[in-house]
Amino acid sequence: MNGIDDFVFHLGGHEPNRTVERGQPFTVFTEDCFGGVLDSVDGKPRELAPFPRVNPLTGPFAIDGVRAGDVVAVHLKSLVPARDWGVATISPNFGVLSGTRLAPNLQPEQDEHVWIWRFTEDGQFLTTPTTDGRGELKTSYRPFHGTLGVAPANGEVRLCVVPGDFGGNLDLPDLGPGATLYLRANVDGAHLYIGDGHFAQGDGEISGTAIEGAFNTTLVVDRCAADAAFDWPRLETDSHIGVIGATRPVDDAARIALNGLIRWVVEATGLALADAHQLVSQSCTLRIGNLVNPSFTVIAMLPKSALGDVTVMDGLHAKLSKA
Structure with a gap:
């Protein structure tokens, strides 16, 4: 396994450490958001992985033949757990139900807790003891990458916990095996970053973490021609297309996503804007990736x-x- 110094903690500002060929699958190791060091319920998350050295990323990778302005397609072929356990936490002043610096309240802080989740024998579920030791929690294994992005535009360097039009920390469970994420390259080679593996997560990542886990991930990349109409990240699966919005408040993120999806439907089908608006209005789903x-x-x-x-x-x- 890699040491923590083999990873980076920002998107942008790095020279690529590898060039990958379009259309050729390749496999990378990604560490969990705590760098693999939070492996006990007695561990102290903020001591072991102090901010901002959380959410280590693998990369960046230059994509051969990609130029700034191209649209990059990143397809996740497989996510194989690198360990038989994942970790989740609740921390004071973190999570959608906690007071934070930007949304303070006068309620007591939550106590800090750590859960170590382990795979069942069939690999289909994860379980963990309850905090009082009298029972166990169980959830389905639903692998995906919380963070996948390219170098931001205009030379910006963004912390790895930030999502945006460059991708980044999206925390969307749809970004799992078989999904393709489309991103606009802002620099030649795109400079692709990946990390923040999740063994499971509910919509919103409400406690502040998923079940965080390390992966050996196989992916394959390619490019589309530059498209002036392409703005926010797009996602495609065998059954759906989608557009991702990232901002605060959450209703503005939804507006970005819906606007992008409607305009993509117009572009793809030739429908009038009003008809595409009506089709999406009656047929779409909205999913919250994170609220933290x-x-x-x-x-x-x-x-x-x-x-x-x-x-x-x-x-x-x-x-x-x-x-």
């Missing part, structure tokens, strides 16, 4: 069945799925 990061994330998704016989993003999702 510097910006909140929302994805607006539409079933591909609502689009008819339409191919989006040059058919790259289907192509990369077969790579």
